[in-house]
Amino acid sequence: MPDAPRTPAPEPERTWIHEFADSALEPRRLASELVGTFLLVVAGAGGGVVDVFSHGQIGRAAAVTAPALTVMAVILFMGKTSGAHLNPVVTLAFCLRKDFPWRRAPAYIVVQLAGAALACLVLLAMFGDTGSLGATTPGPGAGDLQAAVMEALLTFGLVSTILGTASGAQNVGAIAAIAVGGYIALAGLWSSPVSGASMNPARSFGPDLVRWDFSSYWVYVAGPLLGMLVAVGFAYVLRGPGGADPMAMAAAQGVYVPRPPNDTGQVTRSG
Template sequence: MADGKDRVRSRVEDWLQVEVIEPMNDFHNPRQEWRRLTSEVFGTFLLVIVAAGGGMMSQAYPGQITRAAAVVAPGLMVMGIILFMGKISGAHLNPAVTLAFSMRGDFPWRRVPGYIIAQLIGATLASLVLVWIIGVSAKYGSNYPASAATSLQAFWMEALLTLGLVSVILGTASGAQNIGVLGAIGVGGYIALAGLWGSPISGTSMNPARTFGPDLASLDFTAYWVYLAGPLLGAVVAVLLAYVLRGAGGGLSGSAAAQGDIDTEVEHPGKK
């Protein structure tokens, strides 16, 4: 009996070593997509904690958070996230960014569904955590067209703002002018600036996942089409504009910026 238990224990230990421990220790194993996906879940979670948290905290504690603080905070958070996890997953945090990188040829299409699902999960978890901690509805942390604006106006504002955001991201992650970690300053700065002037009309989402999380947590998808279609249109136009300015793809550095350093797949071997 003892010999049988020892054999079973030995087989279990061998299986754990081969199937779990060794793969986990091999960070550059191409099968380690879960590291990228975990990074996207966590990064989007942190972004939405700040982006949705500003509105929810304002509802719970009126007068404590200014509009300027609420719109600048997400930019600062994105800056920090890019700096600490950009090398893992590329720190997309946004379905529009993931699609833009893929359309430009810097990110494999087969990874797109996983990234988008991870971003939606991160945004939803953040919204649920905020509801639990703050005690107000997640709808106060979502995005809606202003009462004085139409949904169409908000749609065009989201498209315009996302065009600028994705242009900054693609531009700072291209072989022509890759600026490495300094790109975090450009992206974070743009988000803060866009929020300061664009938020009165649409709330300045520029991110379908950022709005999806609070909407799902509150079961209120009023005008969600604005925050899905607007950013996607802006991303498509940004990719077309990037082609006009720089040609196809972002080169080797563009692929590395989009995919992170874990088994980067070079999409444009002829460009540096």
């Protein structure tokens, strides 16, 4: 009697792990980081530019709140695609936590810098070299070292907020966007007169590149890097080593983790 035809084995279900490893998805992730950082810097640098252009009609409070609200919106509308890092130190923090692959970090950082530069080119075309294109520099009476320490302190809080809301242990779901945006606004409201409250080497890179003035740029690299390293160490103290929390990996890499049946919890988003 002839053997019955064998039913082919079903293809394995595509999971978020496969998406992490799928290099074909990288162009859309990089496009998301480019556009997201562009929008962040248009708001962050543009607030100062338009304030000068309009002879002070915006004010400092609005200028520092605008990028915070932009980050909140960007996390919500494209965070699922790329993780919405928008900041080289956020990318490096996720890598150090083993929630994001190192091999993807260089491209992320390059497009973040490119998005920031493109934003400042647009501002230059619209307004000329008004308001120094929103460049972040130490404020009146503040030295470079004082501004660098301020940037380290602010970035420690920012990265701690991002890593914490990305973690399953502190899962707050989509409200993570509000937490991150709220922190950025808070930091700017009380500290921008000292350092500009950049907390982001890409945001500071854009105006400096277009104006070709890097005299204080080290402040906005060294300070955020130091703050990020302290925040990663603090995350280790709070939650142990990274790389084992599926929710944190999903938040960092841009894919929601599928919930088990009957699980009504939300998956964290982070920027």
